[in-house]
Amino acid sequence: MPSRAPDDIERAHLRDPNDRRFTIARRLPPEPLRAWLRRFWIPVWDVPDGESAAQRVLQYPVCLSITTPGYSRFVGPNPGLSTTVLEGRSWGFGTMFAPAAGAVLSPGTLRDLAGTHCDLEQIPALAGLTEPVRVLMAEDPSAEETHAACCALVEERLERLGVPGEEDLLINAIVEEVEGDSSLLTVGQLGERFGLGERSLQRLVSRRLGLTPAWLIRRRRLHEAAGALRGTEELAELAARLGYADQSHFTHDFRTSTGSTPGEFARRWRDES
Incomplete structure (x- = not known):
């Protein structure tokens, strides 16, 4: 049975710290499946009539599936x-x-699926999961036993994918390297670490993720920024640490990507604390 997942998705989830209208449970998969599966997340919300709660997320370079009472989707990298x-x-x-x-x-290319989604039932390996998950979740969507039962349904399907191949392990390692090393700032550096020329690296990342190596690095920097802005680091110091030419370039990149300036985002969290 998977354990609880650490709350390391928060830097990607640009939530309002004052919004208490939802909770998110997270669970890790068994170790043998982690080449195919990162985690499960189970949001439960209660928003008063006449209100809405917008959830903004800087997604990781992965695909997702999400099933609710109203829809069930396979979501490409955004x-x-x-x-x-x-x-x-x-x-x-x-x-x-x-x-x-x-x-x-995915039955098609991830370049076509990036930024969009298809019905979960269109994914051969996952077809037929929607209704069993809905039946289980309808009983008590907050219960750990319910979560474990739903996770088991997905895990059984992913076990059928078998042992990951060399390229599967390589693309996982490339993403892990980018996400885990803040000193990695250029596509050239990334290619050197894996013995790949820039063109070969570009083709691999495009085919397997529907993205570019430069996007991986930029998204990692934005995740780092979102995490650090919840603390006390000065903006100029943060911009320099993340490899931006100056604070204005950092502000422009963060605002363009999130809709908020670094200062606006930081104040929401610092006022809360």
């Missing part, structure tokens, strides 16, 4: 800002796949 509006009382059961899994699961 190169922009993902926004979901929550209303009323409801729930979702979400799966965040590992980078390698997207191209294996």
Whole structure:
């Protein structure tokens, strides 16, 4: 049975710290499946009538699945800002796949799926999961036993993918390297670490993720920024640490990507504390 996942998605989730209208449970998959699966997330929300709660997320370079009472989707990597509006009382059961899994699961190219979604039932390996998940979640969407049962349904499907191949492991390693090393700032550096020329690296990342190596690095910097802005680091120091030419370039990049300036984002969190 998967353990609880650490709350390391928060730097990607640009939530309002004052918004208490939803909760998110997170669970890790068993170790043997982690080449295909990163985590499960299960949001449950209760938004008063007449209100809505917009959830803004700078997604990771992976595919997702999300099932709710109203829809069930397989979601491609989102190169922009993902926004979901929550209303009323409801729930979702979400799966965040590992980078390698997207191209294996998707019936088409991830370049075509990037920034959009298709019905979960169109994914051969996951077809037939929607109704069993809805039946389980309808009983008590906040119960850990319910979450475990839904996770088991997905895990059984992913076990059928078998042992990951060399390229599967390579694309996982490339993404892990970018996400885990803040000193990695250029596509050339990334290619050197894996013995790949820039063109070969570009083709691999495009085919397996529907994105570019430069996007991976930029998204990692934005995630780092969102995490650091919840603390006390000065903006100029943060911009320099993240490799921006100056604070104005950092401000422009963050505002363009999130809709808020770094100062506006930081004040929401610092006022809360």
